[in-house]
Amino acid sequence: MSVQDSTFHGFANPVDPSPTELRAWAYHPDSVPLASMPPDWDLLVAGDHLVLTLFDLAMDPACPARRFALHCLYIYAADGIRTNFRAHPKRRFRKLVEQAEREGDELMRNWAHNSRVLLARQDLFVYHDWCEGGLVRENRRIG
Structure with a gap:
């Protein structure tokens, strides 16, 4: 049985x-509705421990929580770039961007493009777009 076939009964923590x-x-x-999660749950899960899982979920067009996973990838990218990769490893970030460019659909290619643009021009960071889901909802390219 795959994870997709099983029923989810909640988080241990x-x-x-x-x-x-x-x-x-x-x-x-x-x-487990997002509204029942701890405050700023998106910020809590958008770290190195879960980034590969979030990336896989965001790459899957059939995943019901795909947009949430993509939103977390935007947070991860902005956090890494804006801390000059003190928060997250630059090598992992670059590999994810490259994979999204190669294998991703439009949503993922836009994330990769936007991440590269922000890397080159940090002045284009807008909290609403990167950390509150603006770029996910609008599915647009910056720069």
Whole structure:
């Protein structure tokens, strides 16, 4: 049985979910609504521990929580770039951007493009776009 076929029954610790829990939730997001999560849950999960899982979920057009995962990738990218990669490894970030460019659909290619633009021009950072989901909702390219 795959994660997508199973039912998700909740997080052991929603402040620090495991990759397996996050993946299971992402395919059954109505089982634990975002509104019931801790405040700023998107900021909590948008770190190195879960970034590969978030990336996989964002790459899957069939994932019901895909847009949430993509939103977290925008937070991850902005956090890494704006801290000069003290917050996240630059090498991992670059690999994700390159993979999104090669294998991603329009949503993921836009994330990769926007990430590269922000890397070159940090003055284009707008909190609403990068950390509050603006670029995900509008699916637009900056720069």
